[in-house]
Amino acid sequence: MKLFAKYNRINITVTIFTFVLGSVAFYFVLNYVLTRQLKETLRSEQFEIIHYVEQHNSLPEIQNTRHQWVTIEKSTAVLAKPRFNDINIYNEKEKETEPVEQLLFTVKVSGEYFLITVNKSKAETEDLLQLIILVTIGMIALILLLNFLINRNVIHRLWQPFYLSINRVKEYHLNNRQSLHLPKENTDEFNLLNESLNAMTQSIHQDYQALKAFTENASHEMQTPLAVIRSKTEMLLQQQNVSEEAMKQIMGIEEGIQKLSRLHQSLLLLTKIENTHFTFDEKVALGTLLLQKIEEKKELFESKHLTVIQDIQFITLPFHQQLAEILINNLLSNTIRYTPENGVVNIELDKEKLIVRNTATENSLDVEKIFQRFYKAQQNQEGTGLGLAIVKEIGKMAGFDVQYLFHNNYHIFTIYFKQ
Amino acid sequence: MKLLIVEDELALKESLIEYLSASGYLCESATDFNEAVEKIELFDYDCIVLDIMLPGGSGLQILQYLKDNKKTDGVIIVSAKNALEDKINGIALGADDYLTKPFHLSELSVRIAAIIRRKQFNGQSVLQYDFFSIDTIAKSVKVNNRLLDLTQKEYQLLLFFIINKNRVLSKNAIAQHLWGDDMDYADNYDFLYTHIKNLRKKIIAVGGDDCIKSMYREGYKMMLS
Numbered sequence: 001m002k003l004f005a006k007y008n009r010i011n012i013t014v015t016i017f018t019f020v021l022g023s024v025a026f027y028f029v030l031n032y033v034l035t036r037q038l039k040e041t042l043r044s045e046q047f048e049i050i051h052y053v054e055q056h057n058s059l060p061e062i063q064n065t066r067h068q069w070v071t072i073e074k075s076t077a078v079l080a081k082p083r084f085n086d087i088n089i090y091n092e093k094e095k096e097t098e099p100v101e102q103l104l105f106t107v108k109v110s111g112e113y114f115l116i117t118v119n120k121s122k123a124e125t126e127d128l129l130q131l132i133i134l135v136t137i138g139m140i141a142l143i144l145l146l147n148f149l150i151n152r153n154v155i156h157r158l159w160q161p162f163y164l165s166i167n168r169v170k171e172y173h174l175n176n177r178q179s180l181h182l183p184k185e186n187t188d189e190f191n192l193l194n195e196s197l198n199a200m201t202q203s204i205h206q207d208y209q210a211l212k213a214f215t216e217n218a219s220h221e222m223q224t225p226l227a228v229i230r231s232k233t234e235m236l237l238q239q240q241n242v243s244e245e246a247m248k249q250i251m252g253i254e255e256g257i258q259k260l261s262r263l264h265q266s267l268l269l270l271t272k273i274e275n276t277h278f279t280f281d282e283k284v285a286l287g288t289l290l291l292q293k294i295e296e297k298k299e300l301f302e303s304k305h306l307t308v309i310q311d312i313q314f315i316t317l318p319f320h321q322q323l324a325e326i327l328i329n330n331l332l333s334n335t336i337r338y339t340p341e342n343g344v345v346n347i348e349l350d351k352e353k354l355i356v357r358n359t360a361t362e363n364s365l366d367v368e369k370i371f372q373r374f375y376k377a378q379q380n381q382e383g384t385g386l387g388l389a390i391v392k393e394i395g396k397m398a399g400f401d402v403q404y405l406f407h408n409n410y411h412i413f414t415i416y417f418k419q
Numbered sequence: 420m421k422l423l424i425v426e427d428e429l430a431l432k433e434s435l436i437e438y439l440s441a442s443g444y445l446c447e448s449a450t451d452f453n454e455a456v457e458k459i460e461l462f463d464y465d466c467i468v469l470d471i472m473l474p475g476g477s478g479l480q481i482l483q484y485l486k487d488n489k490k491t492d493g494v495i496i497v498s499a500k501n502a503l504e505d506k507i508n509g510i511a512l513g514a515d516d517y518l519t520k521p522f523h524l525s526e527l528s529v530r531i532a533a534i535i536r537r538k539q540f541n542g543q544s545v546l547q548y549d550f551f552s553i554d555t556i557a558k559s560v561k562v563n564n565r566l567l568d569l570t571q572k573e574y575q576l577l578l579f580f581i582i583n584k585n586r587v588l589s590k591n592a593i594a595q596h597l598w599g600d601d602m603d604y605a606d607n608y609d610f611l612y613t614h615i616k617n618l619r620k621k622i623i624a625v626g627g628d629d630c631i632k633s634m635y636r637e638g639y640k641m642m643l644s
Contacts, residue, residue, distance in 0.1 A: 227521035231524055232430070234589070235524075238438075247638065254591050258595075261520075265519070296598070299614070303610035
């Protein structure tokens with residue numbers, strides 16, 4: 001649930017509760033005031049009658065109206081105090097029962113007692129009360145409606161900066177060359193959020209850059225000593241009468257250099273691919289390139305007696321020439337390295353996908369891990385463990401989908417050009 | 420043939436000078452940017468072996484200098500950086516070739532020879548080495564005036580041997596020259612032995628000497644006078 005929906009729920013509950021409570025209280029207060037006013041009217045009528053009787057010693061002629069009338073009857077009993085009475089009377093004209101307030105009192109005229117009843121209809125008061133309640137309820141409804149509309153439109157606008165920031169954070173990748181620059185906002189809270197995010201990504205970005213620079217420099221710095229070692233072993237080979245044993249040792253060193261160097265190059269390449277904004281708008285003749293690379297590696301396929309079955313269309317697609325070469329090289333090298341002797345390699349290319357399929361010795365490779373760096377199905381393998389990671393990374397940068405499948409004892413690598 | 424070796428790592432520079440001098444080049448060297456610029460100003464070289472990261476400046480600036488001054492010295496960059504754009508920048512600035520460290524001295528030697536061949540080509544494309552005469556344009560080789568029928572790889576292999584004649588070449592260096600950097604089938608050099616065996620047979624068949632000597636199958640050496 002959204003924060004605002006939560007807040008709104010509480011807010012509306014409290015508002016309705018307050019309004020209901022207020023309305024009930026208002027009703028009673030109003031009722032009390034109006035009834036008191038009514039009784040006041042009845043009393044002043046009583047005083048007028050008593051006053052008249054005292055002055056003239058006779059009963060007054062009273063003009064009755066529809067809403068207020070007086071009845072006079074002879075009485076034997078004497079009321080000690082005037083008494084109010086609340087009754088309902090059926091009104092013949094309007095055909096409805098209406099509440100009536102009565103004031104009963106006795107007066108003595110010429111030694112005779114008369115019971116006088118002053119009646120006043122409460123219909124008007126009730127009508128007024130009803131109207132007031134109606135208006136109040138209308139007000140509540142109006143306020144709630146306005147509240148709802150304002151919230152829906154204004155709140156969305158007020159939160160806009162928040163969602164903007166969140167979207168920017170979502171889209172942010174460390175590989176982007178810039179740290180996150182969120183704009184200054186008028187709202188303090190959002191401003192605080194943006195500033196904090198800016199500061200955080202800034203420092204992460206700097207650390208990341210430093211780390212990358214370190215990786216790159218470390219790899220570079222190691223290449224020169226390797227070059228020294230390699231040149232020295234080559235000079236050693238040139239000495240007169242190198243023994244077979246020495247020759248073998250030197251070759252061992254040579255192979256170590258080779259592996260280390262390739263490892264560095266691959267790591268550097270990976271960092272490079274991740275950190276460089278390559279543009280994939282070169283027209284690359286992938287079919288021609290693929291055939292050329294297969295031809296270059298012909299001896300390598302032959303040396304392991306691999307049968308190569310090709311179905312290659314001469315397609316051209318927007319890509320990056322060098323990255324395309326690296327991609328194909330890695331895929332083919334991988335295939336040559338891991339296909340068992342006398343195995344079958346199947347290479348297909350059309351405008352939608354490139355498929356490289358080869359017979360397997362083992363079961364399926366770990367689909368989750370196969371494109372991870374330094375993943376090797378067996379630890380004693382020759383490769384750097386970076387080849388497929390590079391393939392995946394290049395694919396990712398170019399917007400291709402690189403997939404691995406194990407089917408019918410075949411390892412199948414597929415690159416879908418369009419996603 | 421005069422070479423300038425611009426390399427700040429002394430041990431490497433030493434090896435370079437030793438190997439290339441033995442190949443018949445006259446080698447001069449510079450260890451930093453200023454020294455390199457000074458020498459380039461004063462002399463013309465057939466080929467400059469140029470490191471990119473130098474004390475006092477970048478090798479790319481030297482390339483720019485050569486370009487600005489219309490110098491025609493051949494340049495091969497040797498750099499620890501394999502960075503894609505460095506390579507492209509270097510070539511764009513007029514370098515003839517690019518080699519990533521760590522490289523084989525034999526490989527460097529072949530590349531330098533190729534650059535010099537291109538620069539000094541005066542209508543004559545036939546090189547004479549002992550009993551081999553090589554037409555580098557037609558990519559054909561004759562032994563005692565008889566044409567040697569070679570595949571592309573065999574031609575490449577022969578040229579590599581001839582340029583590095585009388586040197587022991589490790590099987591690793593040869594394989595890398597022929598199949599590039601991602602050649603890493605350390606346990607399987609059979610295809611290399613096959614190529615060398617075929618090449619030897621072909622040379623003998625046209626009456627050449629059996630000049631390729633195996634060094635315990637770990638390396639090979641072409642003996643030429």
